[in-house]
Amino acid sequence: MPVPTDSVVIVPLSDTERSTGNIADEHLFDAVDALFKDGVVVLENAIDVEVIDKLNEKMKSDTEKIVNGSVKVHWNQGADKGNVSQVPPILEEYMFPQIYANKLASSVLSSVLGPVPELHYIRSNTLLGNTTTRQKVHKDVKGRHLSHPYAIAMNVCLIDVTPENGSTEVWLGTNNSSPWTDHQTYTLGFVQDEKLEERRKVRPPVYPSVKKGSLILRDLRTWHAGMPNHTPETRVMLAFVYFAQWYRNQMKQKFPRSLKPLLEKYEKESNTRIAVDYVDDEEVKDYLSVEFETMFLSPFHPNQEVA
Secondary structure, eight states: OOOOOOOOOEEEOOHHHHHHOOOOHHHHHHHHHHHHHHSEEEEETOSOHHHHHHHHHHHHHHHHHHHTTSSOOOBTTOGGGTEEEEOOOOSGGGOOHHHHSOHHHHHHHHHHHOSSOEEEEEEEEEEOSSOOOOOOOBOSOOSSOOSSOOEEEEEEESSOBOGGGTOOEEOTTHHHHOOGGGBSSTTOOBBOHHHHHHHHHHSOOBOOOBOTTOEEEEETTSOEEOOOOOSSSOEEEEEEEEEOGGGOOOOOEEEEGGGHHHHHHHHHHHTOEEOEEEEOGGGGSSGGGOOOOOOOOBTTBGGGOOO
């Protein structure tokens, strides 16, 4: 019996929803339902494309600095994958409210995680052009992770994404079906090969096409993998991770103290918390040099992740 055709749920937001930040009741229902059921949902038309284009131009310029050796490169799963973990520009002119205080996203996040979701991880996955090697299927968590939602990644693609230029491979429903024992080892999030083949017979992976200006929300426990980019154009995808307030994640990124009023304004507008450490501006002037870190554990659940 053939496996039925599958796809990521895409919620088409209206221009009014985008401009006001007020998501329609039926769209909120569909988004929350998809996150619980599939582990992934796309909010289409969530951000003005003018904002996306401006950020993309700046980040592609930063990518050139990184690969040219100006700063230490953190390759996600090795340089052969062409996937760079890049810090978005920590500059006021690029700290857009539709990115850092998106009310549409926060409505969905708070419906799943509880009140005042907390942003603790602020980076991007930048996929270079003309790559040929894929990532291993993995979860973004390690160790004995919880069996219910506690963290959600928000991805924002800065260009249209298709299977040709590296649409992420997603294994829908694995947020609900995969315990931590599916990992290859306790200290890594890579999924065992035999588990992949078992799941493929039930619900094989999908490769969604996502329009520029969309938000992708993904339960951190969902299986996924970066794919090759068969085009010459670099594909930048923001990667922010929100945690439930009750989880008490302790990770913070350093931000210039001059941005504190702006971020506090964004927190109030979106009813979220942006968990950063404010330091002297000069200390983080070179934001591209911020070290890669994924401290996704909770003090109340120390076995959730190990070094």
